[in-house]
Structure formats: C-alpha cells, structure tokens
Amino acid sequence: xxxxxxxxxxxxxxxxxxxxxxxxxxxxxxxxxxxxxxxxxxxxxxxxxxxxxxxxxxxxxxxxxxxxxxxxxxxxxxxxxxxxxxxxxxxxxxxxxxxxxxxxxxxxxxxxxxxxxxxxxxxxxxxxxxxxxxxxxxxxxxxxxxxxxxxxxxxxxxxxxxxxxxxxxxxxxxxxxxxxxxxxxxxxxxxxxxxxxxxxxxxxxxxxxxxxxxxxxxxxxxxxxxxxxxxxxxxxxxxxxxxxxxxxxxxxxxxxxxxxxxxxxxxxxxxxxxxxxxxxxxxxxxxxxxxxxxxxxxxxxxxxxxxxxxxxxxxxxxxxxxxxxxxxxxxxxxxxxxxxxxxxxxxxxxxxxxxxxxxxx
Amino acid sequence: xxxxxxxxxxxxxxxxxxxxxxxxxxxxxxxxxxxxxxxxxxxxxxxxxxxxxxxxxxxxxxxxxxxxxxxxxxxxxxxxxxxxxxxxxxxxxxxxxxxxxxxxxxxxxxxxxxxxxxxxxxxxxxxxxxxxxxxxxxxxxxxxxxxxxxxxxxxxxxxxxxxxxxxxxxxxxxxxxxxxxxxxxxxxxxxxxxxxxxxxxxxxxxxxxxxxxxxxxxxxxxxxxxxxxxxxxxxxxxxxxxxxxxxxxxxxxxxxxxxxxxxx
Numbered sequence: 001x002x003x004x005x006x007x008x009x010x011x012x013x014x015x016x017x018x019x020x021x022x023x024x025x026x027x028x029x030x031x032x033x034x035x036x037x038x039x040x041x042x043x044x045x046x047x048x049x050x051x052x053x054x055x056x057x058x059x060x061x062x063x064x065x066x067x068x069x070x071x072x073x074x075x076x077x078x079x080x081x082x083x084x085x086x087x088x089x090x091x092x093x094x095x096x097x098x099x100x101x102x103x104x105x106x107x108x109x110x111x112x113x114x115x116x117x118x119x120x121x122x123x124x125x126x127x128x129x130x131x132x133x134x135x136x137x138x139x140x141x142x143x144x145x146x147x148x149x150x151x152x153x154x155x156x157x158x159x160x161x162x163x164x165x166x167x168x169x170x171x172x173x174x175x176x177x178x179x180x181x182x183x184x185x186x187x188x189x190x191x192x193x194x195x196x197x198x199x200x201x202x203x204x205x206x207x208x209x210x211x212x213x214x215x216x217x218x219x220x221x222x223x224x225x226x227x228x229x230x231x232x233x234x235x236x237x238x239x240x241x242x243x244x245x246x247x248x249x250x251x252x253x254x255x256x257x258x259x260x261x262x263x264x265x266x267x268x269x270x271x272x273x274x275x276x277x278x279x280x281x282x283x284x285x286x287x288x289x290x291x292x293x294x295x296x297x298x299x300x301x302x303x304x305x306x307x308x309x310x311x312x313x314x315x316x317x318x319x320x321x322x323x324x325x326x327x328x329x330x331x332x333x334x335x336x337x338x339x340x341x342x343x344x345x346x347x348x349x350x351x352x353x354x355x356x357x358x359x360x361x
Numbered sequence: 362x363x364x365x366x367x368x369x370x371x372x373x374x375x376x377x378x379x380x381x382x383x384x385x386x387x388x389x390x391x392x393x394x395x396x397x398x399x400x401x402x403x404x405x406x407x408x409x410x411x412x413x414x415x416x417x418x419x420x421x422x423x424x425x426x427x428x429x430x431x432x433x434x435x436x437x438x439x440x441x442x443x444x445x446x447x448x449x450x451x452x453x454x455x456x457x458x459x460x461x462x463x464x465x466x467x468x469x470x471x472x473x474x475x476x477x478x479x480x481x482x483x484x485x486x487x488x489x490x491x492x493x494x495x496x497x498x499x500x501x502x503x504x505x506x507x508x509x510x511x512x513x514x515x516x517x518x519x520x521x522x523x524x525x526x527x528x529x530x531x532x533x534x535x536x537x538x539x540x541x542x543x544x545x546x547x548x549x550x551x552x553x554x555x556x557x558x559x560x561x562x563x564x565x566x567x568x569x570x571x572x573x574x575x576x577x578x579x580x581x582x583x584x585x586x587x588x589x590x591x592x593x594x595x596x597x598x599x600x601x602x603x604x605x606x607x608x609x610x611x612x613x614x615x616x617x618x619x620x621x622x623x624x625x
Binding site for chain 2: 092
C-alpha cells in the first residue's frame with residue numbers, strides 16, 4: 001500500500017477512509033459539498049482535519065489522534081504531494097519553463113538541471129514550444145497542460161487533481177484528458193471529478209463519496225454500470241430502481257410498484273436488488289405493449305423535459321428518452337398513467353450490496 | 362457615461378483649489394535670485410539632510426513594514442484587528458503628538474532612553490531622531506498599501522508553491538514578494554514622500570539644529586520669518602521633488618494593474 005488515509009472532520013460530518021496502491025489512479029466522485037475538495041486539501045496539508053492519520057510511502061503525513069496523544073502535522077512542502085486545481089494557477093511572474101522548474105529548484109536542484117527536467121516534462125505534455133512564454137500569453141488548455149507538467153516535475157509521491165478539466169473549454173478538454181491518461185499511467189494519483197468520462201478514462205478505481213462517507217467503490221465498470229446509489233446512477237446516466245425480490249418480481253416501496261424480472265436474475269428471495277436501465281432503451285406508450293417479453297410498468301408521466309435532440313419523459317419510477325415527434329404525442333398525457341416498458345436484454349438486475357457484486361458475472 | 366455638468370463644475374473648483382496655491386507660490390518666486398537662494402550653505406545642508414534621512418527612513422520602513430504587512434495579511438490571531446488600527450495610528454495622529462510620544466520613548470528620560478544611554482547612544486535631538494520620527498509617520502503608508510496588495514493577490518499561488526515543495530522562505534522569496542513588488546515599490550515611494558515632508562514630529566522630537574536635524578521643511582519654516590524669498594524658493598524645490606515622486610509612484614503602480622488584468 002502506497003498511501004492510506006483516515007479522516008474525520010466533525011464540523012462537516014466527514015469520516016473517510018482511502019487507500020491508493022502504487023501506480024494506481026483513484027477517482028473520487030460525489031455530489032457538491034460531499035467533502036471531496038476538503039479531502040484533497042487535507043492530503044496536501046492546506047486544511048487540518050479534527051483527527052485522522054495519513055501515510056505516504058512509509059512517511060507519516062499527519063497523525064492527529066482523536067483522544068489524547070502526540071499530534072503530528074507535516075507541513076505541505078515536506079509531503080511530496082502535488083495538487084493540481086481546476087485553474088492552472090501558473091505563477092504569473094515566471095516564464096513557462098521557470099514555472100515547471102519551480103519544483104525541482106525548490107528541492108535544491110541547480111538551475112540548469114531543474115530546467116532540463118522542466119523541458120523533459122514540457123515535452124511530455126506537448127508544450128515544449130511554449131517554454132519562453134508568460135502564463136498571460138497562454139490559452140486555458142495550454143496553461144492546464146503546463147500546470148500538469150509543473151505538478152509532475154516536482155516528482156510527487158502522490159498527485160492530487162481537483163477537477164482538472166472542469167474549467168476547460170469543451171473543445172480542448174479531450175486532448176488534455178488524453179494527455180492526463182498518458183502521464184497518469186504509472187503515477188499514484190487521486191482525482192476528484194464530476195465527469196463520468198474522467199472516471200472511465202483516467203481511473204483504475206472509483207470511490208463514491210456522499211455526505212462525507214464512502215458509499216461505494218470498485219472499478220469504473222463495476223460502480224458505474226451497476227450503480228449502488230442514486231448519485232452514481234445519475235452520473236452514469238442510468239435509471240436505478242431498488243427494491244426487494246419477491247418471486248419473479250422486484251417490489252418497490254416508493255413509489256409502490258411491482259416489476260416483473262427474469263427468473264434467472266441474480267439475487268435471493270427477500271433480498272434487496274437493483275435494476276439499472278438506460279433511459280434511451282425505455283419506451284413510453286398509452287396502451288400496454290403487446291410484446292410479452294417486454295417488462296412493462298404503469299406509472300404517472302410527471303413531465304417532458306427537452307434535452308437537445310431528444311425529450312426525457314419522467315415518471316417517479318423510470319425515465320425514458322423519446323424522440324421529439326413521440327413527445328409531441330405524449331404532451332396531453334402529462335399527469336396521467338402511461339406504460340413504461342423495457343426490452344428484455346436492456347435491464348441489468350443485480351443484488352444491491354457491493355460485496356456480492358464484486359464477482360464478475 | 363455622460364457626467365452632469367454640475368459634477369464637472371464642482372471637479373473644476375476642487376482642482377483649482379489644489380492647483381491655485383501652487384501657482385500663487387510659483388508667481389512669488391524670485392527667479393533672478395533663485396539659484397543663489399537654494400544653493401546657500403544652510404539650504405544645501407537642509408536638502409541633503411532631508412534626502413539622506415528620508416532614504417534611511419524608507420529603508421527602515423521596508424525592513425519592518427514588509428514583515429508587518431505579511432503578518433497582518435496572512436495570519437489570523439486574536440486581537441489582530443485592534444493591532445492593525447493601532448499600527449496605522451500614526452496615519453491619523455497629529456505629528457506633534459507623535460513627536461511627544463517618541464520623546465517619552467527614546468528621550469533621555471524616556472521609556473527606552475535610559476537603556477540607550479547605558480549603551481552610550483543618545484537619540485533625542487540627533488540625526489537618528491530625525492530618521493526615527495520619519496519612520497514613525499511613514500511606516501503605515503507602506504504597510505497599508507502592501508497589505509492591500511497581499512490580500513488582492515491571495516494565498517493560492519503560495520499554496521501551490523508549498524505543494525511543489527518550496528519552504529515558506531522560498532515561497533516568500535520566489536512567489537509572494539515578486540507578485541507584490543509593484544505595490545511594495547509604490548508603498549516605498551509614498552513612505553519616502555511622507556518622510557520628506559515630515560515636520561511636526563521631527564521638530565518636537567529632534568529639534569532644529571542646522572546640518573544635524575534641520576530638514577528642508579524645518580528650514581523653510583525658519584526662513585519664512587526672516588527671508589521669505591528663500592522660503593519660497595526652497596518650497597518650490599520640495600514641490601518639484603514631490604511631483605517627481607508622485608509620477609514615479611504612478612509608474613510603478615501600473616505593472617500591478619496590468620498583472621491584475623492578466624490574472625482575471
């Protein structure tokens with residue numbers, strides 16, 4: 001284990017545990033205010049938690065016992081932890097090269113060696129040609145590339161990334177994401193993100209944090225294809241229905257519903273199971289579909305929400321993406337009960353607890 | 362936006378109020394005798410003393426004012442607000458009162474006077490006293506402008522520097538101070554100007570001995586009684602020095618604005 005963290009912040013009711021293996025990239029996903037940025041700032045040494053313990057490559061970063069005991073707090077510059085924020089925060093008075101050379105210089109490297117190292121990292125992020133520029137003369141994407149080079153040039157034991165692509169233009173984010181994927185490949189890193197694409201492309205493991213607790217974790221596919229929480233389902237763009245298995249039906253308490261499931265579905269009788277399905281696979285109709293293979297439920301259509309080239313038809317149980325043409329036909333049906341139906345192969349049914357899902361199916 | 366005419370009229374009156382006295386003074390200058398008047402022995406002595414002491418006071422302001430501004434802008438402790446108001450007190454204190462306070466601190470019978478006397482240093486009524494008086498009144502100018510700049514720049518760059526492995530001293534030297542350099546320079550220039558114009562505290566605490574404590578403002582005040590032509594000529598010299606300083610301060614202030622724009 002390269003990195004381990006136990007963290008407790010009473011004021012914000014945060015109680016987290018996190019491990020990062022050597023060379024592993026862990027993505028932390030969670031709603032706003034879940035304590036993700038607090039987590040990164042604590043690891044970097046910019047925020048002090050109430051209690052907790054953190055260790056990186058055998059070095060204690062902090063040890064703050066909850067009870068009596070010796071409190072230890074290593075200052076940020078002695079931690080070997082680099083923090084890359086949403087904004088690049090390049091030092092405006094230094095050239096690009098000197099920005100990247102800042103870390104090696106601070107570690108005591110002579111100027112020429114530090115610059116060599118900086119040039120190597122600039123080449124790594126495809127920004128060598130920008131060496132002589134000032135940060136004010138860079139575009140957002142260029143500046144963020146250089147911020148990545150600067151963070152890595154200080155040779156951190158752990159790299160922290162706080163939504164590194166969130167402030168970038170959609171047209172440049174993909175290129176920066178590809179570059180991150182390349183440089184993070186053999187680097188221990190923790191990345192906080194809102195973007196499920198970041199999790200799929202950059203992370204070896206995904207940790208879902210809600211209300212200051214880890215609620216789910218696993219590989220991106222495990223966590224996002226078979227979500228265990230409404231938040232994860234929302235990120236992955238899936239309908240998530242959780243209920244109890246009774247025979248060959250999934251019984252949902254709120255809103256009350258019974259959904260027929262395949263007899264061969266995972267999950268024992270009386271156990272909590274989840275059903276996940278893409279809204280695009282769900283169809284809506286006024287009459288009950290004739291095809292018996294489809295799973296159909298009757299639910300009240302709450303509203304029709306235009307989303308660019310399709311319209312999302314929402315009920316309390318399921319959402320369906322329909323074409324604008326079909327949506328126009330449903331317009332007068334808002335407020336009344338309709339049939340939402342799922343084709344046989346589209347739904348994924350699995351036990352809700354993560355431990356039982358970790359075995360690949 | 363189009364300004365109402367009455368605003369422009371009021372502004373013109375205000376500007377005239379500031380400029381007219383200067384014009385009146387320039388009109389009174391005895392140009393024929395100007396050079397001899399300002400190059401008399403006592404005038405030159407006063408001018409050189411003023412420049413020397415003001416420069417020393419500015420250096421002291423930087424040495425103590427920069428750390429003070431850093432502590433006020435970057436730390437958080439109980440009583441900080443009160444301390445800030447107290448530190449900035451010389452800004453609003455009548456200089457004569459400052460002079461009396463200094464006298465009871467560094468004077469022969471003052472709080473620290475005895476200590477200095479034991480060390481064989483007598484401060485009151487010496488050139489050192491002039492520098493102390495000028496530093497006392499000029500220090501808040503530097504602290505105030507630098508603290509504002511430090512707060513504007515914020516501590517985010519410093520945090521990044523620390524996570525890149527830079528020790529607090531390295532962060533201060535390579536990030537914080539370069540970022541606020543324009544504000545530090547303009548603060549130093551303002552302090553220098555305030556020191557150069559110092560009168561009340563100097564007269565009270567340092568007295569008026571030619572060549573030792575009689576700075577240019579004191580010389581002007583003294584000459585006004587006996588030789589108004591010299592007083593006016595020296596006043597003009599002080600005005601010219603002040604104009605040069607203001608334009609310098611203006612110029613050093615500009616890069617900080619350009620940088621602020623680049624950041625936003």
